Amino acid sequence: MQGLRGAFVFPGALRRLLDMGRGARVSIISTMTSPLRSTLDFLLHDWLQAESLTARERFADHSRETFDAVLDTCERIAREKYAPFNRTVDEQEPRFDGERVILPQCTHDARLAYAESGMLSAAQDYELGGMQLPYVVESAANAFFGVASISIGANLLTTGNANAILAHGTPMQQQVFAANEFNGRWTGTMCLSEPQAGSSLSDVATRAEADGADFADDPLGPRYRLTGNKMWISGGDHELAENIVHLVLAKIPGPDGKLVPGTRGISLFIVPKHLVDTDGRLTGERNDVALAGLNHKLGWRGTTNTLLNFGEGKYPVRGSAGAIGYLVGQPGEGLKCMFHMMNEARIAIGMAATMLGLAGYYASLDYARTRLQGRPMGAGGKDPTQPPVPLIEHADIKRMLLAQKSWCEGALALNLYCARLVDEGRTGEPQAAAEARLLLEVLTPIAKSWPSENCLEANSLAIQIHGGYGYTRDFPVEQYWRDNRLNMIHEGTHGIQAMDLLGRKVVMQDGAGLKLLARTIGAAIERARAHPELADWAGQLAQALQEVGEATQAAWATGDPQEALANAVPYMQAFGHVVLAWMWLDIACSVLQRDASLSSPASAGRMGAARYFFHYELPRIGAWLAVVRRRDMSCAAMADEMF
Amino acid sequence: MQGLRGAFVFPGALRRLLDMGRGARVSIISTMTSPLRSTLDFLLHDWLQAESLTARERFADHSRETFDAVLDTCERIAREKYAPFNRTVDEQEPRFDGERVILPQCTHDARLAYAESGMLSAAQDYELGGMQLPYVVESAANAFFGVASISIGANLLTTGNANAILAHGTPMQQQVFAANEFNGRWTGTMCLSEPQAGSSLSDVATRAEADGADFADDPLGPRYRLTGNKMWISGGDHELAENIVHLVLAKIPGPDGKLVPGTRGISLFIVPKHLVDTDGRLTGERNDVALAGLNHKLGWRGTTNTLLNFGEGKYPVRGSAGAIGYLVGQPGEGLKCMFHMMNEARIAIGMAATMLGLAGYYASLDYARTRLQGRPMGAGGKDPTQPPVPLIEHADIKRMLLAQKSWCEGALALNLYCARLVDEGRTGEPQAAAEARLLLEVLTPIAKSWPSENCLEANSLAIQIHGGYGYTRDFPVEQYWRDNRLNMIHEGTHGIQAMDLLGRKVVMQDGAGLKLLARTIGAAIERARAHPELADWAGQLAQALQEVGEATQAAWATGDPQEALANAVPYMQAFGHVVLAWMWLDIACSVLQRDASLSSPASAGRMGAARYFFHYELPRIGAWLAVVRRRDMSCAAMADEMF
CATH class of the missing domain: 1.20.140.10 (Butyryl-CoA Dehydrogenase, subunit A, domain 3)
Known part of the structure; x- marks a missing residue:
């Protein structure tokens, strides 16, 4: 992170945001606290004790007041710049006029307001212009934008892109690319999928070949020429900002000119839409990244979603074929960098x-x-005269x-x-x-x-x-x-998450993760047992946890992944319900600690929601775990022609 | 039905359809049987023995051949006139140009093809131009249109409207209105809901007042003037046909000028869009039924859905206020006629x-x-070189x-x-x-x-x-x-179906319906027990059936409908799963009777689907029935302010 140090004045962003927050607070002081804000306040402070983070050095400048200011500001921007336009972005889908992707004005305005709030770099160091906000508070603050209009902004993509460069890029890459994403000048994308491969990253076919003999000497990083197609790229083309920084997975061919099969051969590249110099200025050269098509979606229409062609020759650049890209991290470690x-x-x-x-x-x-x-329905039925x-x-x-x-x-x-x-x-x-x-x-x-x-x-x-x-x-x-x-x-689709959970996460390190989870839930159960009114639920959760453990064992009893994973999704559904029951039990504890008599309707409401979960939801795990436990092959055994 | 007798030549429709079917069969003889057709053939004939109906007098002219001809014809029309346009009707939503509702040409073509097939009156007597087709075959034939494009046609609404007039109208009403719906000249609607009342029919506020001193003498039926608004009227306005026959629920005020509260005061009226004479000719007078708005829907966009104003004065008719409507059946028996x-x-x-x-x-x-x-997933994971x-x-x-x-x-x-x-x-x-x-x-x-x-x-x-x-x-x-x-x-929403099931259907006549269902399922279980491979499922179904019975008892144990019905939807979900398990057990019996070794992939596939239901679905009833059994009031006890 050396590259960005000193580029920004210490706590400017934090000060600015605090001031914005104070303004917001005054302007809304006469209105009710929104239900979302009440819920966030309860979860952040009464339940998760977020304020205790301020005892740590990184967050020492923070306080309940700064956390509140961030939430106030985000709620205000979301109310003013996001919520009124949620239907607009659904109706005025992105369209391509042959040269540019057109988005409604409100999308430009919303992005600008978000960038100006400093939220793009909220979690970053002061030296990077950030405000060293805890991630939990950043997440809570971003919730307001999600509830107001989920698709009008794709800012988390830009933040994620910049974070990846921060973690794996050179100081120069950080300074040129990440910094200009954090400050809102440019936006970012993640280019993983390809039309022919979908979720199967091992089949990535985009090629990256060294760009001339001096390819390794470019100050922006080892320079390659990329050719290939990337599908499902959100924010892949638009005029919202001066430039778009694509992070692209591609394979560098071996000496035989062939691509390495599998995910091991994948490297990560920065491919800007417009080429830039080491000061972050646009050189005036368009890189060979061409919009091949906009995807017309069922929903989430505020965000462009694209098929991009890299190096197809639409925008030939510097006399050679291919889009120019700069290697991030080591060759072959692209997935590792991305999964960060x-x-x-x-x-x-x-x-x-x-x-x-x-x-x-x-x-x-x-x-x-x-x-x-x-x-x-009254005791005697319905009375139509009422x-x-x-x-x-x-x-x-x-x-x-x-x-x-x-x-x-x-x-x-x-x-x-x-x-x-x-x-x-x-x-x-x-x-x-x-x-x-x-x-x-x-x-x-x-x-x-x-x-x-x-x-x-x-x-x-x-x-x-x-x-x-x-x-x-x-x-x-x-x-x-x-x-x-x-x-x-x-x-990652539902099926992929389930394979990740049952195929990797609960078995890795000899089940260390699952054991840790069980201990953590067990501790919550013990805390809950201090409250007699929670004893039943605590017992149910303990039982459910044991059933999940047994089902995990049973799934892997033969050691055959085909049998173990045949019902990975039902396993994940049951696992998830147990996790949620744990959340509700723990929340119920917090409620009772603060308001044992449930004197406030909010407390009674939270206890009601917890009760609903234990009465209506947790019992559902029985049906899901039954098929996992017996390694039911009813589905997997179906031959193609039987459908 | 006297009114229509003799108006049509005996088996013309049937002959015509048979001829169409033969043509269709020849033209598709070289193509594969569609998967839907195979499934319908299996269910209709192997399972339900539909052909045995031809032993009955009403269906004596029918045979497997006529049934097949109907299915062939409908499949062909659906393939040619429906399926290619399913996306068209989604994209080209109905719009109102200020005077007319515009629908794409394909919607006109599809309606015409359906009307010409004779399917509008397929189940009717020969004398009515029908072909006395069993309803089960009519339903199966209509399935092809549903799978091809559910919303391009609203023909079942026209048929339902005409059937209601046939059952409750005068001979003249049958001859003028029902006949011209069955023959495809006019279309029909059902006007029940109102904007302020939704599902609550007892709050119907549309008024019907006698139209002059001679109101009772109109040959088309007692003549009333209707004023009010009807919401969610499918097919409520369009130019697909010469006229639209609205069947409208409205209340005739009492001597005090007030409407009777509740559903008892509701009567049923025929309100044509254009007035007609006793020969079914348009008189040239527009009735005062005005389109107040088109509903812009999430889906099902091929069918117009409207808000209609009756008697608001947009099309004043014969010098008095109100839309002209003709009473069907007796005053106050409107719901009974409609529920028919x-x-x-x-x-x-x-x-x-x-x-x-x-x-x-x-x-x-x-x-x-x-x-x-x-x-x-192989035994050793995935091999990317494959x-x-x-x-x-x-x-x-x-x-x-x-x-x-x-x-x-x-x-x-x-x-x-x-x-x-x-x-x-x-x-x-x-x-x-x-x-x-x-x-x-x-x-x-x-x-x-x-x-x-x-x-x-x-x-x-x-x-x-x-x-x-x-x-x-x-x-x-x-x-x-x-x-x-x-x-x-x-x-009827999900909630209303559930109240109907648990609040009425399973308790009426001292539970006679539920007992009959239990006997019927019990007989199927006995049949299944003849097949050793079905013994387990038969046992599971017997157990599930008993649990539903016990839950029904427990729900009503206190006799308080508030407690019994608090979990009517979970009850219905469990009940439905038991019914479906019965279906699959019974189908499995049929499969084994015909193909005990499951030599055909279709047989193995059906057995696989049955197995899926017993392994993955039926066990879900436990969670649903638990809340019913203990009359769980977790939801009902929530006060407004706790949410």
């Missing part, structure tokens, strides 16, 4: 799914409170609201818990830090997959509560549902 | 959901067979395919079983007919709700199998998923 950022990217997807879920919950709660329809009541008075509407609350607030808790583990892994004592990193490894597939599946289901219930109105585009819930459907697909 | 058609309408919705599910299954199966990606394999070789892809097959083919079986009950109720011996009608009453909420929920989930898996491509509009699966989301909402 994967945990955070996957938590971010889980968070996106969660925020879409919560957006639907809030919308349907509002609708259920204001829409008058029908009469509740006036209609708000929807929320019907038992089945309450069931659908409580399910949403339980799933989405539980998912939010899990994602913040994981974000807190990121902080611990970076700033904790060595032993605690190592454990946090290990626990995060195990939890990441759940943090990504569980909200993707269950908060999507929450969106379906939000539609259902609206009845016919929910099926129209006059209400926001159908869009949340469409947007959310992406999350089981990108950043 | 409800069972069939709900089976049709279940069938629609099923066909969308199957459409997604076929699309994703095709994709999984042709898309090469990744390598299966070429990629078709997706279908991955275990999790097989799981998602088999789940779709099991859900959707199971749902198709249930819907056809119910259609067969309709035939039995109409043409069976008195005792058998009465039992069939009772069984149908109990099964209808399941036939509607189960496919709506589970075949929607199937569509989600179809997207998942496609990966990122499934999330784009370049593939059909995202549209199936959007289209299918409607089915849990219209024709």
Whole structure:
């Protein structure tokens, strides 16, 4: 990180953001605290004790006040620049006029406001213009943008890209590329998938060949020429910023000119859309990265998603074929460099799914409170002479609201818990830090997959509560549902997360991760047992945890991955439910510690959501684990022609 | 039905259709039988023995050949006039140019082809121009249109409307209105919901007042003036046909000028868009039915869905206020007349959901067979030097395919079983007919709700199998998923079906319906026990059936509907899974009877789908029934402010 040191004045970003926050606080002081803010405050402070992080050197300048200021500012920007335009970006999909990708003005405005807030570099060192914000607070602050409009911005992609360069790039690459992403001048992408290979990264066919004899002497890094196609590239082309920094996975051919099969041959390259000099100025040369097509999606339409051609010759550059790219890190270590950022990217997807879920919950709660329809079932049936009541008075509407609350607030808790583990892994004592990193490894597939599946289901219930109105585009819930459907697909599909969990995470290091998780959950169970009213749930969770452990053993009893992994997804579903039950038990503890008599409706509500999870959700694991335990091959044994 | 007798020549429609079918058969003789056709043939003939119906007088002219001809013809029309335009009707949504509702040309063509096939009156008497087709065959034939394009046609609405007039209208109403719907000249709607009342029919506020002193003397029926608004009216306005026959629920005020609260005050009226004379000719007078707005939907966009104003004065008619409507049946019996058609309408919705599910299954199966990606997990992991394999070789892809097959083919079986009950109720011996009608009453909420929920989930898996491509509009699966989301909402929401099931159907006549269902399932279990390989599943189903019975008792143990119905939806979900397990057990019996060694892949596939249901699905009922059994009030007890 030497490369950026000294480029920025010490706590400027932090000061600026604090000032913005104070302004925001004054302007909203007369309004109610939003339900999301209340939930975040509870989870961050009452439950996760985020303020205790300020005792650590890295966060010493921070306080509850600075954390609040960040949240205030982000909530305000999200309310003003994101929420009003969520439908606009759905209706005015990105289009290509033959030369440029056109996005609505609101997308430009939202990006600018986000960049100006300093959130792009919020977690970075002061020297990088950052504010050394804990990741858990950064995640919470970003939640406001997710709930307001998930697709209008792709800023986390830019941050992730810059973080990868920071971790693996040369000082010059950091200074030229990462810094200009953090300060908002440029945006970033991740170019992994290819049209023919999808999730199968070992089949990457993009070639990178050394660019001339002096290729190794370029101050921006070893210079290569890339040729190939990359599919599903979000933010792949647009005019939102001066330049786009593509991080591209490609293979350097061996001496025989052939690409190495598998993922070992993959290297990572910086491929800017416009070429730049070592001062970060555009040289005026367009690199040979051409838009081959925009993907027209079911949802998430605010963000362009593209097929890009690298080095096809549309923009020939410096007299040779291929797009110019600069190697990042060592040849053959491209995946390692990319996966560095994967945990955070996957938590971010889980968070996106969660925020879409919560957006639907809030919308349907509002609708259920204001829409008058029908009469509740009385002891003697319904009395048509009585006036209609708000929807929320019907038992089945309450069931659908409580399910949403339980799933989405539980998912939010899990994602913040994981974000807190990121902080611990970076700033904790060595032993605690190592454990946090290990626990995060195990939890990441759940943090990504569980909200993707269950908060999507929450969106379906939000539609259902609206009845016919929910099926129209006059209400926001159908869009949340469409947007959310992406999350089981990108950043590793559901199936891939499940293979990662059962095939790698719970067995690695002789099961050390799973054992650590079991100890951690066990400690939470012990804490809960101090509260007599939680004893039943604690017992249920202990039992469920044991069943997951037994199922893991049984899955691998024959040591044959085909048998073990045949039911990896049901395993992940059960595993996720156990993790969420743990979250709710632990939250219930916090609630009782603060408000033992449940005197506030918020406390009673959280306890109700926990109860829902233990009564309606946790018992579902039985069906999932049964097939794992007996290594059920009913599906795997089906021959093609039997379908 | 006196009114229509003699208006048509005896078996003309049947002859014509047979001829069309022969033509179709010749033209497709060289192509493979479609997977849907194979499944329908198996279910109709091997399983349900539909041909045995030809022994009954009403169906005496029919044979396997006529049944096949109907299916051949419908498959051909669906292939030529429906399937190629499914995306067109999604993209070219209905729009209003200020005067007319514009639909794409393909929608006109599809309607015409359907009307010309004679399918609008397929089940009617010969004297009505019909072909006296069994309802089960009509349902199977209509399946082809559902799988090709669910929303391009709303013909079942026209048929349902005409059937209601046939059952409750005067001979003149039948002759003028029903006949011109059956012959395709006019289309029909059902106008139940109102903007302020949604599902709550007791709050219908549309008024119907006698139209002058001679109101009772109109040859078209007692003449009223209607004023009010109707919401969610499918097919409510368009130029597809010469006229639209609205069937409208409205209330006739009492002597005090007030509307009677509740559903008892509701009457049914025929309100044509254009007024007609007793010969069915348009008089040239526009009735005062005005389009107030088109609903812009998430899916199902081929069918207009409208808000209609009746009698608002936009088209004043004959010097008085109000839209002219003719009473059908007795005053105050409107709901009874409308519900006459409800069972069939709900089976049709279940069938629609099923066909969308199957459409997604076929699309994703095709994709999984042709898309090469990744390598299966070998005993030693994956070998990147091997070429990629078709997706279908991955275990999790097989799981998602088999789940779709099991859900959707199971749902198709249930819907056809119910259609067969309709035939039995109409043409069976008195005792058998009465039992069939009772069984149908109990099964209808399941036939509607189960496919709506589970075949929607199937569509989600179809997207998942496609990966990122499934999330784009370049593939059909995202549209199936959007289209299918409607089915849990219209024709009685999921919640309403559940209240109907647990609040009415299983308790009516002292539980006679539930007992009959238990006896019927019990007989199927006994048959299955003759096959040793089915003994386990038979035992599981017997156990599950007992659990449902106990849960029903427990739900009503206190006699308090608030407690009993608090978990009506989980009850319905469990009940539905037991019904589907019964379907699969019974199908498995048929498979083994014909092909005990499972020598054909189709037999093995059906047995695999049955196995999937017993291994992966039936065990899910435990979690659902647990909350029903203990009358869990976790949701119902939540106060508004706790959310």
